Amino acid sequence: MLGIRRREFITLLGGTLAWPLAARAQRLGATIGFLGLGSLEGQAEFVAAFRSGLTESGFVEGRNVTFEFRWAQNDITRLPELAAELVRRRVDIIVVPSATPAALAAKAATATIPIVFHTGADPVQSGLVASLNRPGGNVTGVTNLGPQAVAKRLGLLNEIKPGIGSPIAVLVNPRENYGGRPEIPELQSAAATLGRTIEVFEAGSVREIDAAFERMADKRIEALLVSPSNLFANRPGQIAILSVRHRIATIHIGQAFARLGGLMSYGSDVHENLRQVGLYTGRILNGEKPADLPVMQSVKFVLVINMQTARALGLVVPPTLLAIANEVIE
DSSP states (O other), rough: HHHHHHHHHHHHHHHHHHOOOOOOOOHHHHHEEEESSSOTTTTTTHHHHHHHHHHHTTTBTTEEEEEEEEEEEEOGGGGGHHHHHHHHHHOOEEEEEEEEEHHHHHHHHSSSSSSEEEEEEOOOOOOOSSOOOOTTTTTEEESOOOOOOHHHHHHHHHHSSSOTTTEEEEEEEOOOOOOOOGGGGHHHHHHHHHHHHEEEEEEEEEHHHHHHHHHHHHHOOEEEOOOOOHHTTTTTTHHHHHHHTTEEEEEEEEHHHTTTSEEEEEEEEEEHHHHHHHHHHHHTTTOOOGGGGGOEEEOEEEEEEEHHHHTTTTOOOOHHHHOSEEEOOO
């Protein structure tokens, strides 16, 4: 009898250890850890989009899911400790709404808790996943990268500011090895087909952004492509002001840039991406494994043109460009 009880105990223990995440989520309620580089105020819209996707998956805050928010307030050095806090809290899943450094900090903190990210960088290049189709491990998510998106931004800029033989500046952040640098060869190839060249300018801090624009002005740069970077994503207003002040036609990946006075933005629909992050989070809470969920690439892109800025810069926006714009700011 004692042997039978011992076997029953081992069986029960094994069943408890193997208890699916889905069952726990349904019976006890899951805890989602949110790790962000910025602040809740700055990313409230993205959090709302995430909640929308999560709700579609059957998970509603206060009913069967709770949140643990950790925000670094744009201090990248805080991310490792904040990620460690979430691990110590034993959250069921960690969500990174944006910023590759936050996703990397989460990955370094745990190899077992599922992680779902949203990033503007190449997840393979940055070391988040082994491949897009088969991410492996405990990490998956959504990336802004899309087929030919880089060349498309360059082409749009060339349409609004043509100039055979003149250079197009590219602003990159050298402190993010997963940022704009990997795009340079593709940009050089795309520029060559347009009869133009690429000139790289670097900025790794707020002050260096100012200095980079001063260097561009000294070299009489008239067109600029801002590469993906957490720094640049968090400073759209600064870049918009500087580009107008120095009369540089600029295209940015973030839609906020054009809405804050920049000339033009072209990038993925971030709200749709965060909704997909919510859907992926729900699928994992329902029992699927991150390793089996391919990293999603953006398929919906948004073009925003600020006509006030175009007029201030003395630019004529081609009707063909206006016709394909998702939003035109008058």
